Amino acid sequence: MDNIYLTGFMGCGKSTLGKVLAAHLRRHFVDMDAMIVKAIGMPIDQFFQLHGEKAFRQREHELLRRLARHDRLVVATGGGVPCSAANRELMQASGNIIYLDMPLASIRDRLSAAEIATRPKWQTDDGELQKLFARRRRHYRRDSIAIDGELNLADKIAIIQRKLxxxxxxxxxxxxxxxxxxxxxxxxxxxxxxxxxxxxxxxxxxxxxxxxxxxxxxxxxxxxxxxxxxxxxxxxxxxxxxxxxxxxxxxxxxxxxxxxxxxxxxxxxxxxxxxxxxxxxxxxxxxxxxxxxxxxxxxxxxxxxxxxxxxxxxxxxxxxxxxxxxxxxxxxxxxxxxxxxxxxxxxxxxxxxxxxxxxxxxxxxxxxxxxxxxxxxxxxxxxxxxAFLKAAVVKEDFLEHGLRRVLNLGHTYGHAVETWNHCRVSHGRSVAAGLLVAMNISRQRRLISEAWAAPRRALLKQLIGQPFALPNAEQAWPIMANDKKNRDGKVLFVLMTEAAPGYAFVNDLRPAELEQALSQQFFPDKHK
The missing domain is CATH 3.40.50.1970 (Rossmann fold)
Known part of the structure; x- marks a missing residue:
């Protein structure tokens, strides 16, 4: 589990941070208080008056237990959530707890009168509020990563990203x-x-x-x-x-x-x-x-x-x-x-x-x-x-005389696709087409089995998405013949092997073999 739980005193900006953080991480944002309000059909302060704090905390715990079963959520918790040892255990077991540490006076300054009116605890006298803040702060600091809540939004997001x-x-x-x-x-x-x-x-x-x-x-x-x-x-x-x-x-x-x-x-x-x-x-x-x-x-x-x-x-x-x-x-x-x-x-x-x-x-x-x-x-x-894997290869062969050619897997025909389409097909999708061609040729030469190839072929087609026009062998060959990695006038092709090392260099490919690879239910409606 890899959830992010934002904790801190009510009004410290957990929801504001959570929405932006979730966007930056491309994750789903959940506001616990908002979910509870939607479920109970009334404001939290009204629920407190009708049913008491104990009933509210029980609902809070049940919601947290459901959220903890999910993954990759950014959760803005209610101010009292970390005060329960059971809640902290749920959050610890399912993600990271980020505590927005902020002085009470600074929190008060950022709240409007309308916002204070919706938070029952803020409506107590100042002395009681100070005691509540001090008591909760001890719980917030347990099992959490504390960050300065007074930092600007961008800095807070950067700190959390570096923690993750x-x-x-x-x-x-x-x-x-x-x-x-x-x-x-x-x-x-x-x-x-x-x-x-x-x-x-x-x-x-x-x-x-x-x-x-x-x-x-x-x-x-x-x-x-x-x-x-x-x-x-x-x-x-x-x-x-x-x-x-x-x-x-x-x-x-x-x-x-x-x-x-x-x-x-x-x-x-x-x-x-x-x-x-x-x-x-x-x-x-x-x-x-x-x-x-x-x-x-x-x-x-x-x-x-x-x-x-x-x-x-x-x-x-x-x-x-x-x-x-x-x-x-x-x-x-x-x-x-x-x-x-x-x-x-x-x-x-x-x-x-x-x-x-x-x-x-x-x-x-x-x-x-x-x-x-x-x-x-x-x-x-x-x-x-x-990048780490590629760095190991270029260390051994910076000038591309040997091993570095393995990085050309999918690129020989892929570059032909790009050139033939006047760069209107993206590099990645062109390389995916090149990988499918290399896979089909590798199958023809019995370097890989169909059982190994089938799921990889399906994944590549999923990544390609909508089909696009492909050059046939006659159209692709002159482009491939100008590839920078060719030697002695022969087209260098990198194939896949099921056994180690996982690749094979060949320079004996012929247009007929390429055409055969292109005919194998590639994009039959687009292959010209």
Missing amino acids: FPPKQCPVNLNGVTHTLTATFTPEIALQQWLAARPEAYSRIVFLCDNNSADLHAERYRQRFPQALFISVRAGETSKSLRRAESIYKQLLEAKIGRDALLVALGGGVVTDLGAFVAATFKRGIDCVLVSTTLLGCVDASVGGKAAVNLGDWKNQVGLFTRPQAVFLDCGSFWTLPGTAIRDGLIEAYKTGIALDRDFMVWIEEHLPILLSGDSVLLAHTAFQS
Whole structure:
């Protein structure tokens, strides 16, 4: 059980915090007092007068017992709930207890006369109220995580998020040069701390965003870096181009940005790819930090040191290997993602599990409904584990001469799908189509059984959702032949194996075999 129970004296703001916290965690919010009022059909103070406090506390306990059977709730409790040892035991056994610690005077200041009138205990004389507050405070402090109730709402949410998912780090070694990858709900704080720990300050900090990340996330960074320059590009794959890079170069020149500056790429995979490319080539290279704000970017583009732009519809054809100074996975941004973006990220994470860690693959399968609901904490675990697994691969093969090619699973045909559809099909869904093709070819070559493939095929189709047009073998082959990972003019394909290590590299695939894989009840209405 993983519920969150907000406790504290009546009027301290549990319901206000709970609604916003639930939105940020993508969980269901429950207000116990509101539920009881709805059930009894009268205000609480009236129920007290008619039936007494004991009857109310019994109803409260029965409701809490029902809620404790559920999972992933954010519950605003009534002020007297933690005073019962049985209630505290229920909450402890089914989640985390968060106590909003706040002086009585501060609580009184935030309540209106109308709000006080609906709370029976606030209508006693001041001396009795002080005694009640002191008595309850002792219970609130038991078995709970106390946070300062006088902090602003954003700070309280950040503290709770860090309690649920403390920042996680792993080293990323890129050909002998190591930087730290940090997954955190508060990357703006982590970036500030990273900069403060540096022996030498940068002359200027430049944030590169797209329209989406600028609107949703840039303000958190503006508050902490008021002197920084912010450059924004249009959201979408079309911004990953030499023309857009040239526009950014000119803005950097106009701002007199030197080689002793830092560029922070804040956004999804397009922004981090473009930002790393610009940083590596502007004035022969300035330092770069990547802050990934999408699940897809966290599990894929932000890890490994690749930087590239597209040539028309051809993906990542102009680029280089780079080494960022640091990478931050912004788990605090996940609550802003639409369902389609979550699916795209989960497809890439699932690919990583299939290729590198079957336990992780099974974990995704078991938690898929919760992950699809957008639970921010579980998505944070998904992002970090995917990045951790990818970091281990790029440590062994930074320049993609051997093992790193395993990360191309699903991408050879997937990139052909993207290019053929002029990038109108998302990267994640295109890769899912590539994974289905790889699975069918692996079945044809008897590397996996149908019993192993069937549930994975069904899951991938669930993640794809609505079918889309697929290029046939004749249409896909010229695109696949231009893949950057090919050698000696042969198309490199990564297949799945049921036995360890879980993958196989082949370069003997032919168009007829690809066509056979595409004919196996893929999207029969869309395969042209």
